[in-house]
Amino acid sequence: MKEKLQKFMAGRYGVDQLGFALLITCLIVGCLDIFIRSFILTGLTVALLILFYYRSLSRNMYKRQQENFKFIRFWTPIQKRLNLYEKQFKERKTHKYFTCSNCKQTLRVPKGKGKVCISCPKCKQDLHKRT
Known part of the structure; x- marks a missing residue:
């Protein structure tokens, strides 16, 4: 068969x-x-x-x-x-995701770090966010 x-x-x-x-x-x-x-x-x-x-x-x-x-x-x-x-x-419990306001790149930051300054690797813009 x-x-x-x-x-x-x-x-x-x-x-x-x-x-x-x-x-x-x-x-x-x-x-x-x-x-x-x-x-x-x-x-x-x-x-x-x-x-x-x-x-x-x-x-x-x-x-x-x-x-x-x-x-x-x-x-x-x-x-x-x-x-x-x-x-x-x-990864929602361990990381937080942000979008760069300049180039729309998705950025991943560990949770629980307080207020941090994130530098976008694509456009080098600084973002101040709370994790």
Whole structure:
């Protein structure tokens, strides 16, 4: 059975980051559809699943790669911002975060140091903040 599946998938694109995102989105919309019971959500779930299978079984690898590159260019800044928020949330008890008023750089300072003078490493502006 495994050999038949490998033979079938030979020359096909398979699953990439965009395909994985489509599958996760399909699962989330499907779970929402269970509670809300809407024809629109059901149709969207089916459409996402069909698109996932279409992309996975496609033989046009160049076009699928271009679609994936566009998705990665779109998703990377969002993912970086989410990772920053996650890091800030994890360190909320030990550090405090400030934004430089001049260059909008995020600055991290340990908590419990009282009033400190923070020098921005990017623009060298001094900020006086309480930690």
